[in-house]
Amino acid sequence: MLSMKNISKSFATDNVVTHALRDINLDLAEGDFVSVTGPSGSGKTTFLNIAGLLESSTSGEYWLDGEDISKLDDKGRSRMRNQKIGFIFQSFNLIPDLNLFDNVDVPLRYRGFNAAERKKRIEYHLDQVGLASRMKHLPSQLSGGQQQRVAIARALATSPRFLLADEPTGNLDSSMAQSVMSLLEDINANGTTILMVTHDNGLAARAKRQIFIKDGQAQELRQGQHNIHNLAAV
Amino acid sequence: MLELGPMLRALMRNKIGALLIALQIALTLTIMVNAIFMMQERNRQMARASGVDEQNTFYLSNTVFGENYPLQSALARDLDQIRKTPGVVAATQINAIPLSGGGWSMGLQTKPGDDVDGTGTAIYFVDTQGIAALGVELLAGENFSESDISWRERSSNKWPPKIIITQTLAEKLFEGDWKKALGQTVYINNHDPMQVTGIVKSLQSPWNGWDNTEHASLVPSQLENKGSRLFIRTEPGRRDALMPQIEKMLADSDKQRIIRNVKTMTETREESYREHQATNNILLTVIIVLTLVTGFGIVGLAMFSINRRTRQIGTRRALGASQWQIMRFFMLENLLISSLGVVLGIGGAIGLNIWLVSTFAMTPLTPGLLLVGCAALLLVGQLAVSYPALIAARISPATATRGRA
Ligand SMILES: Nc1ncnc2c1ncn2[C@@H]1O[C@H](COP(=O)(O)OP(=O)(O)OP(=O)(O)O)[C@@H](O)[C@H]1O
Numbered sequence: 001m002l003s004m005k006n007i008s009k010s011f012a013t014d015n016v017v018t019h020a021l022r023d024i025n026l027d028l029a030e031g032d033f034v035s036v037t038g039p040s041g042s043g044k045t046t047f048l049n050i051a052g053l054l055e056s057s058t059s060g061e062y063w064l065d066g067e068d069i070s071k072l073d074d075k076g077r078s079r080m081r082n083q084k085i086g087f088i089f090q091s092f093n094l095i096p097d098l099n100l101f102d103n104v105d106v107p108l109r110y111r112g113f114n115a116a117e118r119k120k121r122i123e124y125h126l127d128q129v130g131l132a133s134r135m136k137h138l139p140s141q142l143s144g145g146q147q148q149r150v151a152i153a154r155a156l157a158t159s160p161r162f163l164l165a166d167e168p169t170g171n172l173d174s175s176m177a178q179s180v181m182s183l184l185e186d187i188n189a190n191g192t193t194i195l196m197v198t199h200d201n202g203l204a205a206r207a208k209r210q211i212f213i214k215d216g217q218a219q220e221l222r223q224g225q226h227n228i229h230n231l232a233a234v
Numbered sequence: 235m236l237e238l239g240p241m242l243r244a245l246m247r248n249k250i251g252a253l254l255i256a257l258q259i260a261l262t263l264t265i266m267v268n269a270i271f272m273m274q275e276r277n278r279q280m281a282r283a284s285g286v287d288e289q290n291t292f293y294l295s296n297t298v299f300g301e302n303y304p305l306q307s308a309l310a311r312d313l314d315q316i317r318k319t320p321g322v323v324a325a326t327q328i329n330a331i332p333l334s335g336g337g338w339s340m341g342l343q344t345k346p347g348d349d350v351d352g353t354g355t356a357i358y359f360v361d362t363q364g365i366a367a368l369g370v371e372l373l374a375g376e377n378f379s380e381s382d383i384s385w386r387e388r389s390s391n392k393w394p395p396k397i398i399i400t401q402t403l404a405e406k407l408f409e410g411d412w413k414k415a416l417g418q419t420v421y422i423n424n425h426d427p428m429q430v431t432g433i434v435k436s437l438q439s440p441w442n443g444w445d446n447t448e449h450a451s452l453v454p455s456q457l458e459n460k461g462s463r464l465f466i467r468t469e470p471g472r473r474d475a476l477m478p479q480i481e482k483m484l485a486d487s488d489k490q491r492i493i494r495n496v497k498t499m500t501e502t503r504e505e506s507y508r509e510h511q512a513t514n515n516i517l518l519t520v521i522i523v524l525t526l527v528t529g530f531g532i533v534g535l536a537m538f539s540i541n542r543r544t545r546q547i548g549t550r551r552a553l554g555a556s557q558w559q560i561m562r563f564f565m566l567e568n569l570l571i572s573s574l575g576v577v578l579g580i581g582g583a584i585g586l587n588i589w590l591v592s593t594f595a596m597t598p599l600t601p602g603l604l605l606v607g608c609a610a611l612l613l614v615g616q617l618a619v620s621y622p623a624l625i626a627a628r629i630s631p632a633t634a635t636r637g638r639a
């Protein structure tokens with residue numbers, strides 16, 4: 001469902017060009033659960049942003065769900081993010097002025113669902129993460145783990161095919177991290193493709209596929225092995 | 235999909251900034267609408283016709299310093315000379331000039347008696363060419379004839395038997411029916427009878443701020459004064475050429491007087507309303523400055539709140555908002571704040587107007603003007619917020635994962 005060919009990304013600032021990604025090649029199948037690890041500054045977030053249409057690559061080809069991303073304008077990319085992709089962020093990114101109900105409502109309104117449909121989805125997904133009773137609470141009234149659960153409910157409310165998570169457990173203690181990870185595994189078991197950046201090797205190992213990024217280059221770790229082969233060579 | 239509900243709830247959690255801007259808009263509306271209203275009142279005053287053919291008239295003053303000067307024959311000679319000049323339509327001696335600020339007023343009453351209430355009127359002493367020289371329109375009755383014109387000495391308190399009055403004065407004196415006035419006797423100085431022999435359509439008094447400025451009367455008298463004024467009407471387009479020509483002719487013909495203050499009615503009107511015009515300019519400046527301040531206030535608040543919400547905007551973009559939807563979010567938010575301001579402002583504007591009307595006896599504000607003011611301020615709000623909103627729309631969706639770019 002996702003296919004990247006020779007994706008590169010460089011940032012030019014003050015006469016310095018940073019090559020954040022070099023020639024990434026990757027194919028993801030429906031239902032994959034891929035973890036991405038690598039040292040700080042290696043390009044993980046950049047990779048995830050490109051995969052999630054939050055930024056565009058400098059060169060290369062990117063097909064998502066049969067669509068050539070380079071052919072889309074801002075409106076098309078926004079629609080694609082809204083309909084096919086769900087995001088989970090390290091710092092949750094709940095909107096502080098909105099209660100939980102309204103937070104989960106945000107992508108549903110952009111989607112254009114009617115009020116009854118939105119209400120049904122919000123209540124269902126908040127219930128799924130165990131927070132249905134706190135719909136009128138503000139994010140600041142919740143713990144970090146609870147906030148991340150709301151963010152997951154928000155990401156899933158639009159029924160995306162593809163879930164992107166940038167260090168979803170980075171701001172959580174280990175027990176909360178474990179519960180968020182189990183939640184992601186359940187979501188994946190229900191058919192959603194997941195791409196997750198993490199610093200935690202234990203969590204990374206629980207994914208079906210593992211990608212290691214270093215200096216902007218990606219390598220896939222074979223399952224059960226520590227051998228590395230360069231994806232670019234495939 | 236409009237986001238009114240959540241937007242309102244979010245605004246309620248960050249009231250202060252929005253409330254301050256709403257109050258500023260309310261204040262602006264309050265002052266703006268009433269200032270425009272005051273300008274309109276002034277414009278209406280300025281637009282009133284004086285009744286005089288202003289484009290083609292001018293006047294001058296004639297000051298005699300010679301001893302034993304033959305005032306009567308000299309006046310006859312001067313008028314004769316002027317009237318013979320090609321291009322002159324008519325000329326008269328006159329005691330006061332409409333709109334000039336200085337003149338003579340008397341009370342007229344329909345019954346004689348010391349304790350009868352009179353109606354004030356401006357008095358213009360003219361001769362047979364008075365009506366033609368001023369260019370006023372005679373609605374009914376007839377002009378003065380040569381035999382009606384009498385000489386009036388400086389300290390005289392006698393009044394000739396005839397008077398021509400304006401339509402408005404006639405209506406005031408005769409229960410709203412000016413036609414009834416013709417041929418009636420009115421009393422001046424409480425007891426002296428004068429017969430209304432003519433009614434002119436309109437002629438303003440010398441005082442533009444007087445409530446009864448449309449009350450004026452023509453009295454057939456020539457003044458035997460050492461200082462007098464001559465009022466001259468020319469054919470269209472010839473006034474400016476004739477002014478210096480007549481001034482020179484009069485000055486050259488007699489060295490025992492000086493001719494001064496040659497002035498057009500156009501200038502007189504301009505001077506008369508100079509203060510009105512200046513006040514209007516000040517009010518206009520106040521409106522513009524206030525609107526600009528409010529506009530910049532809106533820009534400032536929007537910039538501040540967009541800066542504060544950078545990550546939120548990036549997150550909204552990541553969750554599927556298009557650039558246009560982000561822009562619309564801030565435009566709509568401004569519309570909500572401005573609407574609150576406008577609603578408060580309507581109250582303020584009406585309140586201030588009620589006070590102005592009761593304090594300065596003005597006519598009340600029209601709802602139309604209030605609506606135009608509201609629409610104008612809502613538009614100012616949308617214009618002011620459009621630039622910050624555009625900046626917000628340009629915030630990258632990557633801000634969601636990277637924080638502030
Ligand atoms: N907007 C930008 N302008 C310039 N350079 C950038 C920009 N964004 C990222 N970079 C650079 O690109 C490189 C990759 O950054 P990226 O955020 O993808 O790393 P990362 O692997 O997510 O790191 P971390 O684990 O610390 O989150 C870094 O060298 C970073 O400095």
Ligand SMILES: [Mg+2]
Pocket residue numbers: 044045046166
């Ligand atoms: Mg990162």
